[in-house]
Amino acid sequence: MNIGAAAEHSGLPAKTIRYYEDIGLLRASRALNGYRDYTTDDVHRLKFLQRARSLGFTVEECRQLLSLYADKNRDSADVKAIASRKLDEIDTKIAQLQSLRAVLSHLIAHCHGNDRPDCPIIDDLAGEAH
Amino acid sequence: MNIGAAAEHSGLPAKTIRYYEDIGLLRASRALNGYRDYTTDDVHRLKFLQRARSLGFTVEECRQLLSLYADKNRDSADVKAIASRKLDEIDTKIAQLQSLRAVLSHLIAHCHGNDRPDCPIIDDLAGEAH
DNA sequence: AATAAAGGTTCCAGAAACTGGAAGTTCAAG
DNA sequence: CTTGAACTTCCAGTTTCTGGAACCTTTATT
Incomplete structure (x- = not known):
């Protein structure tokens, strides 16, 4: 191709x-x-x-991820360690996206027109993922 | 500060x-x-x-996202439209992360040692988010 | 009070990850 | 056999930082 x-x-x-x-x-x-x-x-x-x-x-992280499949000689524990670490990163990213999502959907639902300037969202902006 | x-x-x-x-x-x-x-x-x-x-x-997307809170004069429908579009993007990202997560956790669970070269994961690699 | 370290400032240069464009080659259609 | 699209390499420019020099302000120590 x-x-x-x-x-x-x-x-x-x-x-x-x-x-x-x-x-x-x-x-x-x-x-x-x-x-x-x-x-x-x-x-x-x-x-x-x-x-x-x-x-x-990052590109380097992608290189690592790809190597998980590619390298037949890599020790299994090594693969697992790297994969587990990446799994944690992914979970963090998912949690962050969900909190970002919550902020935005709150904005859509409650902060229309004149309400918005005092919208409580700005307080949650970037708040922790509970 | x-x-x-x-x-x-x-x-x-x-x-x-x-x-x-x-x-x-x-x-x-x-x-x-x-x-x-x-x-x-x-x-x-x-x-x-x-x-x-x-x-x-991207930085430009962040600028847009920030403007959702900042611009008091923006028309409410406009805000909602932008926010909704971003919400869709976020949902897509979450789905993609979850599929990435599935691939990796499968790798951890099933593809140790000698099994890995023929591991079915490579077939799912980048598979659609079901 | 003098001074050294820590942390702030600007500016310029370089890196990472693309992205666009020029100049040339190969392929598929008419 | 020509035209146009898709491929090639190479070099230059953009985005998003990141490091370092040169200098100023604050804070802690002697």
């Missing part, structure tokens, strides 16, 4: 896919004409990258 | 807070000595920014 189709399927711009190859995040094999050639597994990885990046994981 | 304390409370480096001021995201008033002076409301906004940025919202 050419880079255009891979871009289409993964949701990443072709430019970004080439950039990821530049920095060694995901190498694709080449067809005889020199074009990059992507397998469906490659596309899965690209989708995964798109998702993880859009959720605030 | 000085910038150091604001940094401490918000979780953002002082450098970043100054940068946010540079790009007009959050202006702080100045004390007589020229130091930036932050109110607790400012700190709430900073915390909010820290959170939203770490969750993958």
